[in-house]
Amino acid sequence: METALLTTQDAQYAGELLKAGEVVAFPTETVYGLGADATNDLAVKKVFVAKNRPADNPLIMTVADVEQLASFVTISESARQLMAAFWPGSLTIIMPIKPGQVSMLVTGGLQTVAFRLPANETARAIIRAAGVPIVGPSANTSGKPSPTTAQHVWHDMQGRIAAIVDDGPTEVGVESTVIDMSTDTPTILRPGAVTQQQLEAVLQQPVFDATSTESVANHVTPKAPGMKYRHYAPDKNVLMFDPLDALALKSALAAEDVVMAQDETLATLNLPLTRTWSLGATLDSATEQLFAGLRYYDESPDVGTIYVEKMPPIGLGKAYNNRLAKAAGNQEFTL
Structure with a gap:
């Protein structure tokens, strides 16, 4: 497969590729993501193959606006408060899915799914052009350091995906904060730019930080990326x-x-x-x-x-x- 290098002016074309079931790497403010139509099982499978990603590692779904969430998940009032405060931005929210609305390939068989609305304008333009939510794991080989430039993506994904949209270096440099809002106690499963203190200030209740204590057994599906398998690791010591x-x-x-x-x-x-x-x-x-x-x-x-x-x-x-x-x-x- 020949991988096309696109610019921010090609957002419409990138969206059309996604509509056609192709995989496209796209910029966000955190790290570069690997996009595919989240409603298309064949497209989602291509993401797992390109990344060499374990099948039980759930994917984050990325949207262009809050309205795209409505048919997929049940949104609590607390989750809406977080969206109002931090979206678009570096916060991923885990919510209960509506029955039959999200592929098991995306959820890993769980009854929850994670959503993010990125701050990067090009990312949102691509998702709008696609017309559907897209999956958006980091655009790297699984286990390796995440990509913060299009050149990093090219190194890992050349020949594996249809296109890479270059929008320069990312601003934040690490993946989004992941908070689980599907249980009674809001729980951080992955730290990021949005901090525990910021979340508690909005929710006006304690937020549990599970990032230093949470471990996932081999037979258990993790709720968020980075919880079970080795991540971000170079080959060198x-x-x-x-x-x-x-x-x-x-x-x-x-x-x-x-x-x-x-x-x-x-x-x-x-x-x-x-x-x-x-x-x-x-x-x-x-x-x-x-x-x-x-x-x-x-x-x-x-x-x-x-x-x-x-x-x-x-x-x-x-x-x-x-x-x-x-x-x-x-x-x-x-x-």
């Missing part, structure tokens, strides 16, 4: 490190090792530029650059271990550390 240990790390580095860190930490390390990847000076920039740096070094020859700085575990730092821990298999540099 990745170790997390605390910035307070920067000098000790410098002494332990082998000649082929590289470091991804914020500018202040890199100044302390004083390593050659060829061995460092700047995560910028802010938490926002670090999150935006995390997957890009991991992909760059994973594809670079003669790179040994990739050492990556941890962030304070508050706000967006929880999402950053969650992705980093999964990429590293929870391995840390120790003194």
Whole structure:
């Protein structure tokens, strides 16, 4: 299959490809997504094949407006409050499905389904052109770091999908927050740019954060991506490190090792530029650059271990550390 490279001016054509049952990678503000008609089982199967994705890993459905949800799910008042506050944006909401309305390929056989309305205007234009909700998992090979540029998508998906729509680098850099609103207690299943504190402020009730405690047995279908299978992992070895240990790390580095860190930490390390990847000076920039740096070094020859700085575990730092821990298999540099 020849994969077409499209621009933001080709949203209508991308939508027509989706209507025809093709798979199209599209930009969002979080990471690039892999789109297919969520109502077309054959199209959805193509997504699983392209990503080499386990069949019991449910897919997020992506919509252009709230009206597209009506025939698929039962929307509680609390869920509507979250939509009003955070949509369009980096929040995915899990809700009970209406019987017979969503394919088991999308839900993994569950009685719930996850929806998101992205902030990226091109994404919404493509979905409007398609005329149906589309599935939107990250546009990468399953288990690998998520794509934040069209070039990342091309690396993983060239020859596997019909087209890639290029809208430049993504703004957030990690996937959306996933909140389960299908139970009595709102529960975060994946951290992202929308924080627990922000959710509680809107709902005016406690929100349980299951991201550090939730584990899924082999025989159980996860409710959200990232809960059961290894995610975000390069082929090369990745170790997390605390910035307070920067000098000790410098002494332990082998000649082929590289470091991804914020500018202040890199100044302390004083390593050659060829061995460092700047995560910028802010938490926002670090999150935006995390997957890009991991992909760059994973594809670079003669790179040994990739050492990556941890962030304070508050706000967006929880999402950053969650992705980093999964990429590293929870391995840390120790003194």
